[in-house]
Amino acid sequence: xxxxxxxxxxxxxxxLGAANPLAAVADVSEPPYAVSGALPEEIAAGMGFGGVRxxxxxxxxxxxxxxxxxTQFTAVVLENSHLRAVVLPQLGGRIWSLRDLDRDVDLLHxxxxxxxxxxxxRDAWFAGGIEWNLGTRGHAPTTASALHTxxxxxxxxxxxxxxxFDRLRETVFQVDxxxxxxxxxxxxxxxxxxxxxxxxxMYWWTNAAIPQTEHTRVITPSSTAIATGYDGAIxxxxxxxxxxxxxxxxxxxxxxxxxxAGARTWLAAVDENGDGLALLSTDRLRGRKLFCWGDxxxxxxxxxxxxxxxxxxxxxxSGLARTQFEHLLLPAGESWDWVEAYGNIxxxxxADDEIPDAASAAARVETLWPDADVMAxxxxxxxxxxxxxxEPIVRGNGWGxxxxxxxxxxxxxxxxxPGTPFDDPTDExxxxxxxLDTGDLPLTDRREIVGSYVxxxxxxxxxxxxxxxxxxxxxxxxxxxxxxxxxxxxxxYAASFALAPNMPALRGRARLRxxxxxxxxxxxxxxxxxxHALPDAQRALAIEGAMVLLDGGDPAAALRVLDAASDDxxxxxxxxxxxxxxxxxxxxxxxxGRMLREGIEIANxxxxxxxxxxxxxxxxxxxxxxxVYDFRMKV
Numbered sequence: 001x002x003x004x005x006x007x008x009x010x011x012x013x014x015x016l017g018a019a020n021p022l023a024a025v026a027d028v029s030e031p032p033y034a035v036s037g038a039l040p041e042e043i044a045a046g047m048g049f050g051g052v053r054x055x056x057x058x059x060x061x062x063x064x065x066x067x068x069x070x071t072q073f074t075a076v077v078l079e080n081s082h083l084r085a086v087v088l089p090q091l092g093g094r095i096w097s098l099r100d101l102d103r104d105v106d107l108l109h110x111x112x113x114x115x116x117x118x119x120x121x122r123d124a125w126f127a128g129g130i131e132w133n134l135g136t137r138g139h140a141p142t143t144a145s146a147l148h149t150x151x152x153x154x155x156x157x158x159x160x161x162x163x164x165f166d167r168l169r170e171t172v173f174q175v176d177x178x179x180x181x182x183x184x185x186x187x188x189x190x191x192x193x194x195x196x197x198x199x200x201x202m203y204w205w206t207n208a209a210i211p212q213t214e215h216t217r218v219i220t221p222s223s224t225a226i227a228t229g230y231d232g233a234i235x236x237x238x239x240x241x242x243x244x245x246x247x248x249x250x251x252x253x254x255x256x257x258x259x260x261a262g263a264r265t266w267l268a269a270v271d272e273n274g275d276g277l278a279l280l281s282t283d284r285l286r287g288r289k290l291f292c293w294g295d296x297x298x299x300x301x302x303x304x305x306x307x308x309x310x311x312x313x314x315x316x317x318s319g320l321a322r323t324q325f326e327h328l329l330l331p332a333g334e335s336w337d338w339v340e341a342y343g344n345i346x347x348x349x350x351a352d353d354e355i356p357d358a359a360s361a362a363a364r365v366e367t368l369w370p371d372a373d374v375m376a377x378x379x380x381x382x383x384x385x386x387x388x389x390x391e392p393i394v395r396g397n398g399w400g401x402x403x404x405x406x407x408x409x410x411x412x413x414x415x416x417x418p419g420t421p422f423d424d425p426t427d428e429x430x431x432x433x434x435x436l437d438t439g440d441l442p443l444t445d446r447r448e449i450v451g452s453y454v455x456x457x458x459x460x461x462x463x464x465x466x467x468x469x470x471x472x473x474x475x476x477x478x479x480x481x482x483x484x485x486x487x488x489x490x491x492x493y494a495a496s497f498a499l500a501p502n503m504p505a506l507r508g509r510a511r512l513r514x515x516x517x518x519x520x521x522x523x524x525x526x527x528x529x530x531x532h533a534l535p536d537a538q539r540a541l542a543i544e545g546a547m548v549l550l551d552g553g554d555p556a557a558a559l560r561v562l563d564a565a566s567d568d569x570x571x572x573x574x575x576x577x578x579x580x581x582x583x584x585x586x587x588x589x590x591x592x593g594r595m596l597r598e599g600i601e602i603a604n605x606x607x608x609x610x611x612x613x614x615x616x617x618x619x620x621x622x623x624x625x626x627x628v629y630d631f632r633m634k635v
Contacts, residue, residue, distance in 0.1 A: 001080065001081075001181050002078065002079070002080045002157060002158075002179050002180065002181045003077070003078070003079045003080070004076065004077070004078050004151060004158050004159075004160060004179075005076070005077050005079075006074065006075070006076055006077075006393055007074075007075045007076075007077055008072050008073070008074060008075070009072070009073055009075045009086070010070050010071065010072050010073075011070075011071055011073060011113065011114055012068040012069065012070060012071070012112065012113040012114070012308075013068060013069065013071035013073075013113060013114035013115075014064050014065060014066055014067060014068055014069075014113075014114060014115055014116050014603075015064060015065060015067070015069070016061060016063075016064050016116060016124060016144060017061075017062075017063030017064045017065070018063055018536060019059045019060065019061055019063070019451060020059050020060040020061070020062050020063065020451070020540045021059065021449040021450065021451030021536060021537050021540060022059070022060075022449060022451070022507060022537070022540050022541070022544060023056060023057075023059070023451075023453050023478045023481070023482065023504075023508075024054050024055040024056045024057075024058060024059060024060060024482070025054060025056055025478060025481040025482045025489075025508075025511060026054055026511070026515070027053055027054060027484070028053075028054050028055070038236075039226070039234065039236070040322075042322070042326075043226070043321075043322055043323055043325070043326055045326075046321055046323075046325070046326025046327055046328065047323075047325045047326055049201060049327060050136065050137075050201030050202075050203065050326075050327025051136065051137070051327075052136045052168060053482070053483070053484060054482060055121055055122060055141065055168070056453065056455060056478075056479075056482035057167055057453040057454055057455040057482075058121075058122055058141045058167060058168070059122070059451050059453070060122050060123050061116075061120075061122045061123050061124035061144055061145075062118070062122075062123040062124065062540075062604045063539070063540075064116040064124055064603055064604065065603050066115065066601065066603050068113050068115065068308065071114070073088050073090055073091065074088070074089060074090055074393065074394055075087065075088055075096070076089065076149070076151075076160050076393060078160060078177060078178075078179040078186065079179070080179050080180070080181050080182070080183065081101065081181075082100070082101055082102050082182075082183065082184045083098065083099065083100060083101060083179060083183070083184065083185075083186055083343070084097075084098075084099045084101060085097070085098050085099075085177070085179065085186050086098075087160060087162075087177065088129075089146060089147050089149035089162060089393060089394035090146045090394055091114065091126070091143075091144060091146075092131055092132065092140070092142050092143040092144055092145060092147065093131075093132060093142075093147040093149065093162040093175060094128070094129045094130065094131050094143075095108065095129050095130035095131075095177075095186075095342075096108075096110060096128065096129045097110040097129065098130070098186060098277075098342060100184075100275065100343075100344040100346070102184070102344075103275055103344060103346060105273075105275045105344065106211065107210070107275075107276065107277040107342070107343075107344055108128070108129050108130065108208065108209060108210060108211075108277065109127065109128050109129070109209035109210055109211050109212075109307075109311070109313035110128055110129065111126065111127055111128030111129070111209075111306075111307055112307060112308055112309040112311070113307075113308050113309075114126050115127070115305075115306055115307070115308055116144065116603070116604075117305060117306055117603075117604065117605070117607070118604040118605055118606045118607065118609075119139055119606075119607045120138060120139035120140070120141075120143050120144065121136070121138040121139060121140065121141055121143075122141050122143075122144070123604055124143075124144040124604075125139045125143055125144060126144065126306070127209055127306040127307055127313060128209050128307070128313070129208075129209060130206060130207065130208045130209075130342065131143055131206070131207045132173070132175055132190070132204075132206060133203070133204065133205045133206070133207060134166055134169075134171070134173050134192065134203065134204055135166050135168045135169050135171070135202075135203055136168060136169075136201070136203050136327070137203055137324055137325065137327075139207075140166075141166070141167070141168065142164055142166070145396070145397065146394050146395065146396050146397070147162040147163065147164050147394065147396050148162065148163050148164060148392060148394070148395060148396040148400075148420070148422075149161070149162045149392065149393045149394040149396075150389035150390050150391065150392050150393055151389065151390045151393070152176065152384060152387050152388075152389045152390070152419070153387065153390070154178075154383075154384035154387055155380070155383065155384060156178070156180070156380055156384070157178070157180065157181070159176050159177060159178040159384070160176070160177040160178075161174060161175070161176050161177075161389050161419070161420075162174065162175045162177075163175070163396075163419075163420040164396050164397070164400065165399055165400030165403060165415055165422065167399055167455070169194075169196060169200045169201070169202065170194075170195055170196035170197075170200070170403075170415075170456075171192055171193060171194050171195060171196065171200060171202070171330070172192070172193045172195055172400070172415050172416075172417075172420055173190065173191065173192045173193075174189075174190070174191050174385070174419065174420050175188055175189070175190050176188070176189040176190075176381060176384070176385070178381070183343075184343050184344065184368060185278075185280070185341040185342060185343035185368050185369055186341065186342045186343065187339055187340070187341050187377065187381075188206075188339065188340040188341075188342070189337065189338075189339050189378075189381035189382075189385070190204070190206075190337060190338055190339075190340065191335055191336070191337040191385055192204065192330065192335060192336050192337070193334075193335045193415075193417070194330045194331065194332055194333060194334055194335070195333075195413065195414070195415040196332065197332055197333075197412070197413065198332050199329050199330065199331050199332050200329070200330045200332070201327035201328070201329060201330075202320065202327060202328050202329065202330040202336070203319075203320065203321070203324075203326075203327050203328075204285075204319060204320045205287070205289070205317050205318065205319035205320075205324060206279075206285075206317060206318045206319070206340060207291075207315050207317050208277055208279060208315060208316045208317065208342065209313045209314075209315050210269050210276065210277050210313060210314055210315065210316055211271070211311065211312075211313060212246055212247055212292070212312040212313050212314040213247065213271065213272075213312070214247045214248075215271050215272035216245070216246055216247060216269055216270070216271055216276070216314065217244055217245055217269065217270055217356065218243075218244045218245075218246065218267070218268070218269050218290050218314075218316070219244070219267070219268045219269070219270060219345070219356050219358055219361045220239065220244070220257045220266075220267055220268075220288065220290075220358065221260055221263060221266070221358045221362060222239055222257035222258050222259070222260060222288070223238065223239050223258075224236060224237070224238055224239060224257075224258045225237055225238075225239050225243070225255040225256055225257045225258060226255075226256040226258070226322070226323055227243075227253060227254065227255050227256075228253065228254045228256075229251060229252065229253050229254075229633075229634070230251065230252055230608055230633035230634050231634060234323075234325070237255075239255070239257065243255055243290075244290075246290065246292035246314040247292075247295065247312070248295065249292045249293075249294040249295060249299075250294055250295055250296060251294040251295075251296050251298075251299065251633060251634055252291075252292065252293050252294045252296070252298075252299050252302075252633045253291075253292060253294060254289055254290070254291050254324070255289065255290045255291075256287060256288070256289050256322060256323045256324070257288045257289070257290070258322070259286050259287075259288070259322065264280075264362075264365065264371070265281065265283070265285065265286060265288060266278060266279060266280045266281075266288070266361075266362075266365050267279045267288040267289075267290070267316050267318070268316075268345040268361055268365075269314070269316060269345075270345055270347055270356055274345070274346060274347035274348050274356070275344055275345070275346060276344065276345050277316060277342060277343075277344070277345070278341075278342070278343050278344065278345040278361075278364070278365060278368060279316045279317075279318055279340070279342065280340065280341040280342075280343075280365060280368065280369050281318055281338055281339065281340045281341065282338045282339045282340075282374055282375070282378055283338075284320065284336060284337070284338035285318045285319060285320060285338055285340065286319070286320070286321065286322055287317070287318060287319030287320065287321055287322050287323065287324075288316075288317070288318060288319075289315075289316070289317040289318075289319065289323075289324070290314065290315070290316060290317075291314060291315040291317065292314045292315075293312070293313075293314070294633075296632075296633065296634075297627070297630050297632065298630060298631050298632040298633045298634075299633065300312075301627065301630055301631050302607070302631060302633075305605075305631075318340060320336070333413075337378070337381075337382065337385070338378070339374070339377055339378050339381060341368065341369045343368045343369075344368075345361055345364050345365075345368075346364060347360055347361060347364060348360075384419075385419055386417050386418045386419035387418070387419055388418050388419065388421075389419065389421075392424075395424055397426055397428070398424060398425040398426030398427075398428065398429040399429060400415060400416070400422030401422040401423065401424055401425045401426075401429065402425065402429040402432055402433060402436075402454075403415055403422075404416050404422050405433065405436055406436055406458060406459075409436060410458060428451075428452045429452070431444070431450070431452060432452070432454055432459075435462055435463070435466060436462070439462075439465065439466055439467075440466055440467055441463065441466050441469065441471055441472050441475070443469060443470075443471055444471065445534075446470065446500055446501065446502035446503065447502075447503050447532060447533070447534050448503060448534055448536075448537070449503050449504050449507065449533075449536075449537045450504075453475070453478060453479075454475075454479075455479060455482065459479070460476065460479055463475055463476050463479075464476065468499070469499065469500075470496045470497070470499040470500040470502050470505065471496075471502075471504075473492050473493075473495045473496035473499060473505075474492065474493065474496040474502065474504045474505045474508060476492045477489045477490075477491075477492030477493040477495075477496060477505065477508055478504070478508060480492060481508060481511070481512060486512060486515065486516060489508065489512055490509070490512055493505045493508045493509045493512065494509070497509065503529060503532070503533060503534075503537065506525055506528060506529045507525075507529050507537075507541060507544075509525055510522045510525030510526045510529060510545065510548075511544070511548065513525065514548040514549070514551075514552055515548075517552075519549060519552035519553065519554050519557070520554070520557070522545075522548065522549065522552070523545075523549055523554060523557035523560070523561070526541065526544075526545030526548075526549065526557075526561045527545075527557075527560055527561055527564055529541045529545070530542050530545060530561055530564040530565055531564045535566070535568075538565055538566060538569055539565070539568075539569045539572060539575075542561055542562055542564070542565040542569050542575060543572075543574055543575060543578065545558070545561040546558040546559075546561050546562050546575070546578040546579075546582065547578065549561060550578065550581060550582060550585070555581070555582040555583075555585035555586050556582075556586060558578065558581075558582045559579065559582040559583070559586070562575060562578060562579050562582070573600055573601045573602040573603055574602050574603070574604065576595060576600045577600050577602050577611075577612065577615075579595065580592045580595045580596060580600060580615065581611075581615060583595070584615060584618060584619055589619050592615075592619050593619050593620065596615070596616055596619060596620070596629075599628070600612065601628075605631065608633055609631070610631065610632050610633075612629050612631065613625055613629050613630055613631065613632055616629050
């Protein structure tokens with residue numbers, strides 16, 4: 001018999017903090033990757049489109065720290081006599097743990113804490129379990145946020161459903177988890193519905209973190225792969241025993257295994273006892289990837305940074321495309337769906353770390369999920385995909401509700417379905433609901449940056465038709481700024497500030513001036529903004545202002561902006577690092593060196609960012625780099 005139950009569990013976790021209120025208008029497009037050797041034509045084509053200019057209308061989640069405190073989370077447990085899965089809906093629907101009860105072994109890297117770090121599209125990410133990544137390349141905007149979650153009474157038995165509206169692509173995704181009573185595999189049905197009204201670039205990768213020891217070996221039927229590292233290069237490689245031993249990798253690397261025509265696509269890992277996660281799916285998911293941090297100093301440092309108890313992990317991943325540099329085109333109005341399965345590959349113990357035979361693993365794959373059941377299970381999931389869920393266990397955000405309301409009023413095709421309803425508004429959408437209902441956008445405190453944004457032509461029309469106020473003008477400026485129309489953005493910011501001096505327009509103008517080379521003018525705006533900002537925005541303004549002024553070559557102005565912030569802001573690790581950088585560029589290395597020796601911990605240090613180690617080397621060229629500053633992925 002299968003049991004689905006809701007529990008409250010306590011985990012050590014960092015405080016995520018409030019979302020950054022500043023609109024994410026900056027161009028954060030990644031540079032193109034170098035290519036070593038010829039890539040298949042379809043991969044090269046998929047790399048040529050689909051990237052996003054920025055994350056707007058999402059805001060960044062970058063206010064967390066590294067202090068861990070006992071924190072309660074809602075958990076949903078799916079359990080039968082063979083497996084127990086623990087799911088955390090408030091943390092992106094992450095499958096936190098998966099335990100094989102028959103062999104008494106954990107199949108996933110269950111982290112000792114929820115320790116956030118800057119690896120996701122919106123910054124905050126944490127290691128462990130199985131996560132869902134949708135929309136564009138990177139860890140998804142929802143990876144550290146709550147999903148709508150409820151139990152569904154399906155014909156085959158109860159299942160757990162999680163769903164959300166993705167604001168970047170205007171799509172709806174759902175994940176239905178099922179653990180049949182006699183099954184040694186947990187099944188996940190995923191459906192993405194394109195509700196945008198246009199063809200949408202699409203990206204999906206399921207990331208499963210697995211325990212890694214010196215004995216861990218990866219098993220794949222593939223003999224070739226596409227490899228990438230932190231130098232940005234892409235090359236085709238043969239799959240060697242060294243690649244399949246993640247603890248032996250000298251540096252962090254990705255290996256995208258080439259699918260085999262006509263064969264099932266799968267990937268697995270085993271420990272010295274033959275136990276480990278098998279990652280299976282229907283044919284829609286063609287990509288399979290191994291990620292490893294490698295045996296370098298930086299890789300070890302990142303592992304410790306992400307998992308406080310020091311245990312190492314690697315990742316097995318499944319995706320729509322063959323690599324994570326590609327997008328596929330999901331036609332307007334259409335849906336893609338598939339089934340994934342997770343279970344113990346449970347092979348016989350290997351001797352002397354010998355790589356298990358792929359044929360033996362393939363036979364076990366057939367036992368876990370027989371070919372004869374693959375399409376039948378997909379059809380059974382499809383039959384229940386629109387079944388109405390029970391009362392919510394956890395509620396997601398209110399943006400799906402807002403978009404459904406807007407489309408209802410405009411007589412457009414909606415985004416909700418019976419199986420994925422959006423019934424609940426949240427505080428952050430209330431001002432936009434009033435714009436829909438009354439045609440007027442309610443004014444807020446001019447000193448405040450609310451951090452609630454909308455995107456798209458329908459919303460621009462509503463704002464243009466509303467009575468012109470400083471707030472409607474600044475939102476129109478922000479929308480133009482985010483899509484790259486800088487001239488239009490500047491005109492709207494100027495109009496807004498002329499109607500009434502306000503903090504959002506001041507910030508928008510400052511950012512725009514910095515981006516267009518008017519650094520001295522931007523410095524004055526940022527100094528005024530930081531000096532007059534309310535506490536919720538001062539930290540974000542000080543950090544952004546110092547960063548863009550340093551990038552613009554004016555460390556003295558960056559220092560003045562940081563000096564204008566409160567004492568609470570001054571002690572933030574990122575702020576201390578920016579101050580140290582400014583001091584060094586001003587030739588004040590005695591002061592910069594003193595701060596480096598005191599210790600600077602940047603909670604949201606970006607993966608691959610080596611600016612801290614670089615600064616140490618510049619200030620102390622004759623001294624070794626301390627281990628606490630060594631996050632270098634290539635040495």
